Amino acid sequence: MEVFLVNLITATFRVSTPILLAAIGETYSERAGILNLGIEGIMYFGAFIGFFVADKSGSLWTGLFVAIMSGVIAGLLMGLLTVTLGVNQHVSGLGITLLLTGLSLFGFRLVYGGRSTPPSIPSFQAVNPFGDIPILGTITQQYLLTYITFLVIVPLAWFILFKTRFGLNIRAVGENPEAVDAAGVNVYLVRYGVLAIGGGLMAAGGAFLSLAQLGAFTHGIIAGRGWVAIAIVIFGNWSPVKVMGGALIFGGTFALQLRLQAMGLQLPIPYETFLALPYVVTIIALVLAGRNASYPAALLKPYRRE
Amino acid sequence: MENNEKPRWRLVKTDNPPFWVKPLIPVLALIGTFILTSVLILLADANPFDAYYYFLFAPLExxxxxxxxxxxxxxxxxxxxxxxxxxxxxxxxxxxxxxxxxxxxxxxxxxxxxxxxxxxxxxxxxxxxxxxxxxxxxxxxxxxxxxxxxxxxxxxxxxxxxxxxxxxxxxxxxxxxxxxxxxxxxxxxxxxxxxxxxxxxxxxxxxxxxxxxxxxxxxxxxxxxxxxxxxxxxxxxxxxxxxxxxxxxxxxxxxxxxxxxxxxxxxxxxxxxxxxxxxxxxxxxxxxxxxxxxxxxxxxxxxxxxxxxxxxxxxxxxxxxxxxxVPVYLGEVTQATMLLVALGVLLLQRYRIRRM
Missing domain, CATH: 1.10.3470 (ABC transporter involved in vitamin B12 uptake, BtuC)
Structure with a gap:
C-alpha cells in the first residue's frame, strides 16, 4: 500500500506537468479576455516540433526551445485573428487547433514516413536531489521541467498577474478594455503579449510529453489534454495557484488510472472506465465550480478602438 | 489629427460594401489558401501546379x-x-x-x-x-x-x-x-x-x-x-x-x-x-x-x-x-487554412480602403 501511494504521488506530479503548463498559458490569455481554443493544437504542434528538432539536432533542450518558439508564433497567429481582425474566438481557436494538428501529422509523415513502429529518442532523465532517502527520494525523483513548472512557472504567473503593473494591465484588459485604453495602455499589445506567453507555455506542455514522458511522438499524444487544461482554468477561477490544484486533481486521477492498469488487476469493469475517469472528474469539478466561476468580464469580446 | 499629415491609404469602416466585394470573398480565400499551402507542397518536393491538378481537378475528371x-x-x-x-x-x-x-x-x-x-x-x-x-x-x-x-x-x-x-x-x-x-x-x-x-x-x-x-x-x-x-x-x-x-x-x-x-x-x-x-x-x-x-x-x-x-x-x-x-494530411491542413483565411477575408466586406 505504501509503495502504491508513493508511486501514485510521484506519477501525479509527472502527469500534471504538461496540463499545468498549458493551463497556466491559458490563464494568462483568458485573464486578458481571450479564450484560446488553439491550446490542443499548440500542444500537439509543440510535441511534434520538439520531437523533430531534438531528433535532428541531437539536443533535447534545442527541441524544447524551438517548440516554445513555435508556440509563441501560434499565439501571435491567434492574436492576428482575434485581436487585430476581431474574429470569433471559438472558431479561430478551433481553426488553429485543426491547422496545427494537420501540420504536425503532415510533417511527421513527411519526415518519418508511415512506419509501423514510431521512432523514439533518448528522453530527458529525471533528477534525483534527495538520493536514496526512502519515500522522499522517490517522490522528488522528477524531471527538471516538472520542478521548473511547479516551483518557477506557477509562482511567477501569480507574481506577474497580481504583483506587477503588467499583470494589472492584463487583468484590467480582461475586465474593462475601454477604461484601460483610456488610461493609455495599449490593449492590443497586452493581448498579443499574453497570447505569445500562453502559446509558448502550451507548446512547452506538449513538448514535455514527447521529450520527457514518452521520448516519442504518437498520433494520440495530446488526447484532449488541452481541453482538460481549459476546464482546469475555469475550475481554478483564473488563479495560478488554484489552477495548480486543479491540475493535481486531474493528474492524480490520471496517475491512479495508470497505476491500476500497471497492476494488471482483473476487474469486472473495462479498463477504459479508468481512462475516461479523469475527463469525467474534470466535468464534475467544472460543475461544482460553475456557480462560483467569475469569468473575466471581457472574455470572448473583441476590442475595437473607434 | 495634424494638418501637415500627408494623405495616405487607410481602412475605413463601411456598412455598404460595393457590389463586387461579396463574390470576390471566396475567390480571395481560395487564392490565399493555395498560396499558403503550396509551401507545404514544395516541402514535399512536388511541383505546386502539378499538385493542384491532382488535388482539385483530377478528381472531377x-x-x-x-x-x-x-x-x-x-x-x-x-x-x-x-x-x-x-x-x-x-x-x-x-x-x-x-x-x-x-x-x-x-x-x-x-x-x-x-x-x-x-x-x-x-x-x-x-x-x-x-x-x-x-x-x-x-x-x-x-x-x-x-x-x-x-x-x-x-x-x-x-x-x-x-x-x-x-x-x-x-x-x-x-x-x-x-x-x-x-x-x-x-x-x-x-x-x-x-x-x-x-x-x-x-x-x-x-x-x-x-x-x-x-x-x-x-x-x-x-x-x-x-x-x-x-x-x-x-x-x-x-x-x-x-x-x-x-x-x-x-x-x-x-x-x-x-x-x-x-x-x-x-x-x-x-x-x-x-x-x-x-x-x-x-x-x-x-x-x-x-x-x-x-x-x-x-x-x-x-x-x-x-x-x-x-x-x-x-x-x-x-x-x-x-x-x-504528398502526405494525405495536406487535405486537413488545407481545410483549416481555408477557414482561417476566410475568417480574415470576410472582414473585407466591412472595410473599404480610402485615401484620406
Missing part, C-alpha cells in the same frame, strides 16, 4: 472519383447542418464528434439485431435510434448550460474524449467480433445496410439523407417561427428575452436537434460505408462540421456547398498522395 466526392461530403454535410443549428442559436456545440459516435453505436446496436427484419422497418429504426442517441449525449452539456451555466464549449469537448473511450470499451468488450483481429463489432444485418444509389459505387442513401437534412435546415431557418427564435437568441440573449422568447428552452431545443443530427451522421457512416462499428468511423467530421458551418455562414445552401468542396479536398488529397507522394 472521372465518374468513380466524382461519386467519391459525394460520398465524402455526406458526413460533412450532416455534421455541418448539426453544428449550424447550435451555432445559429449562439450555443457552441463542439461535441458533434462525440454525438456522431453515439449515433454510430445506436445504429450498430439496432442494425445487428435486424436480421430478418425488412429494410423499410430497419432503416427508420436506425435513423431514429441514432438521432435519439446523439440527442441523449448532447443532453448532458445542454442541461449543464441552461440549468447551471456551465460553459458548453469545454463540456462538449471533454465529452468527445469520454465517448472515444466508451467506443473503445464496447469494441474491446461486449461487441468485439471474434473473427476479426481488430477491435470491431460484427456486421449489421443486410437489411439494415443503406441501399446504393449507383451500383458498384460507395454512394448510398446517406447522401439523400444529407440533402434532405439541408433542405429541412433551410425550411426551419427561413420559414418557421422556431428558426426565427433561434436566430434571435443567437443575435443576443437579452434582446430575445425582451421580445418574449424563452431563451433557455430555445437553446436546449437547438442543442438537442444539433446532437441528434450529428448522431444521424454516425448512422450514415455505419449503415452506408463501414457496416460495423470501428474506432475510426470519423477522422474528425464533428470538428470539420464547425468549419463547414462557419464557411457556409450558417446558411443551409452555404453548408451544402462548403461540404461538397471539402469532399473534393478530401478526395483530391488522396489522389495527390497516390500520384506525387
Amino acid at each position: 472521372n465518374k468513380v472519383s466524382l461519386l467519391e466526392i459525394l460520398v465524402k461530403s455526406t458526413p460533412l454535410m450532416i455534421t455541418g447542418v448539426a453544428v449550424t443549428y447550435a451555432f445559429a442559436t449562439g450555443y457552441y456545440n463542439i461535441g458533434a464528434e462525440g454525438q456522431l459516435y453515439a449515433g454510430a453505436i445506436a445504429a450498430t446496436g439496432i442494425g445487428m439485431s435486424m436480421h430478418g427484419v425488412p429494410a423499410i422497418v430497419a432503416l427508420p429504426l436506425m435513423i431514429v435510434g441514432g438521432f435519439v442517441a446523439g440527442m441523449a449525449w448532447a443532453l448532458i452539456p445542454a442541461l449543464l448550460k441552461v440549468k447551471l451555466a456551465v460553459d458548453e464549449v469545454v463540456t462538449t469537448l471533454l465529452m468527445n474524449s469520454v465517448m472515444a473511450y466508451i467506443v473503445s470499451a464496447i469494441l474491446n468488450g461486449p461487441w468485439r467480433d471474434p473473427n476479426s483481429g481488430w477491435p470491431q463489432s460484427p456486421d449489421i444485418a443486410p437489411s439494415a445496410v443503406f441501399f446504393k444509389l449507383i451500383p458498384r459505387s460507395r454512394l448510398n442513401f446517406g447522401f439523400i439523407l444529407a440533402i434532405v437534412l439541408i433542405i429541412i435546415l433551410w425550411i426551419v431557418m427561413t420559414r418557421t417561427s422556431f428558426g426565427l427564435k433561434m436566430r434571435a437568441v443567437g443575435l443576443g440573449k437579452p434582446a430575445a428575452k425582451f421580445a418574449g422568447i424563452k431563451v433557455n428552452r430555445t437553446i436546449l431545443t437547438a442543442a438537442l436537434i444539433s446532437g441528434g443530427i450529428a448522431g444521424i451522421a454516425g448512422v450514415a457512416e455505419v449503415a452506408g460505408i463501414h457496416f460495423h462499428l470501428i474506432g475510426e468511423i470519423s477522422p474528425g467530421y464533428g470538428y470539420t462540421g464547425v468549419i463547414i458551418a462557419t464557411l457556409g455562414s450558417l446558411n443551409a445552401f452555404g453548408v451544402g456547398l462548403a461540404a461538397m468542396f471539402f469532399g473534393l479536398v478530401d478526395t483530391g488529397a488522396q489522389t495527390l498522395s497516390r500520384a506525387l507522394g
